[in-house]
Amino acid sequence: MTATGLPGWRHLSSGKVRDLYTPDAGSPWDGEDVLLMVATDRISAYDHVLSPGIPGKGIILTQLSLWWFEQLAAEGIGNHLVSTEVPEEVAGRGVVVRSLDMVEAEAIVRGYLTGSGLAEYRETGTVTGIVLPGGLTDGSALPEPLFTPSTKAEQGDHDENISFEQLQQSIGADLARRLRDAALRVYALAEAKARAAGIILADTKFEFGLDDQGALVLADEVLTPDSSRFWPAEDWAPGKAQPSFDKQFVRNWLTSDASGWDRNSDDAPPELPADIVAATQERYLDAYRRLTGTELPNFI
Numbered sequence: 001m002t003a004t005g006l007p008g009w010r011h012l013s014s015g016k017v018r019d020l021y022t023p024d025a026g027s028p029w030d031g032e033d034v035l036l037m038v039a040t041d042r043i044s045a046y047d048h049v050l051s052p053g054i055p056g057k058g059i060i061l062t063q064l065s066l067w068w069f070e071q072l073a074a075e076g077i078g079n080h081l082v083s084t085e086v087p088e089e090v091a092g093r094g095v096v097v098r099s100l101d102m103v104e105a106e107a108i109v110r111g112y113l114t115g116s117g118l119a120e121y122r123e124t125g126t127v128t129g130i131v132l133p134g135g136l137t138d139g140s141a142l143p144e145p146l147f148t149p150s151t152k153a154e155q156g157d158h159d160e161n162i163s164f165e166q167l168q169q170s171i172g173a174d175l176a177r178r179l180r181d182a183a184l185r186v187y188a189l190a191e192a193k194a195r196a197a198g199i200i201l202a203d204t205k206f207e208f209g210l211d212d213q214g215a216l217v218l219a220d221e222v223l224t225p226d227s228s229r230f231w232p233a234e235d236w237a238p239g240k241a242q243p244s245f246d247k248q249f250v251r252n253w254l255t256s257d258a259s260g261w262d263r264n265s266d267d268a269p270p271e272l273p274a275d276i277v278a279a280t281q282e283r284y285l286d287a288y289r290r291l292t293g294t295e296l297p298n299f300i
């Protein structure tokens, strides 16, 4: 995967759908402790990066994350944002952020049971060692939101759920407690706003870092359909896989006869048809509209 060459920035690393850059020697940011985080139009499903990308996805999700950071800052939750003045090539989808000492754990909060949490529950009746009541099923609302941390896997591997005790051993008891409290607080604030917009925030993954003063700072992207499971509230029906707010058109097509693809094979998925791309772009725009209550300014 080749990241975009950007004037003043040197490519540092890439995730499935995002790229990270560090200031180039001689650039205006040279010597500053910052990074450039760029969201691409790439979309992934079933552990594959699909083609083509979704036009505008990087812009829509970056602008949604910036909106959430602003909402949360109003509640006193600090973040890593520095500037949205970025090279023209990544306008609207690039953010200059403070370079932090990132906490080596994914801070995941679940309000509903699905995915790896459901798999563990079906095996053990627990999620990351937390005992849950019997009788829960796919999509069940949990009695209360749970902090269910995981490791940060290398690119291509899967994060592994760990217990709070394991987290304490890994990052220390005090930081583990601070991480849990911050993640649960952010989830509660966001879940209420999402619910008011008719969107269930089933679960979400936060990344935090420590600044020079040792303060816990909300980093990465926040509360986007890439970092969270968003479900349309009107379709919520526990007992089966819930429809994804943003990726259901893609998933349905990829698993239909029309695609000719077998998700259990080693074959790469086929190109997405134009109508699936267009419908998915509209779902991202709709998520932005419903959550923020506004239209995305100057969207292409």
Ligand SMILES: N#Cc1c(N)ncnc1-c1cnn(Cc2cccc(F)c2)c1
Pocket (backbone or CB within 6 Å): 013, 014, 015, 018, 019, 020, 035, 037, 038, 080, 097, 098, 099, 100, 101, 102, 209, 219, 220, 221
């Ligand atoms: N956010 C943030 C951050 C920060 N503020 N300070 C130091 N490191 C990071 C950081 C390191 N990896 N990632 C994830 C990641 C990987 C690949 C591409 C991406 F856009 C993002 C985030």
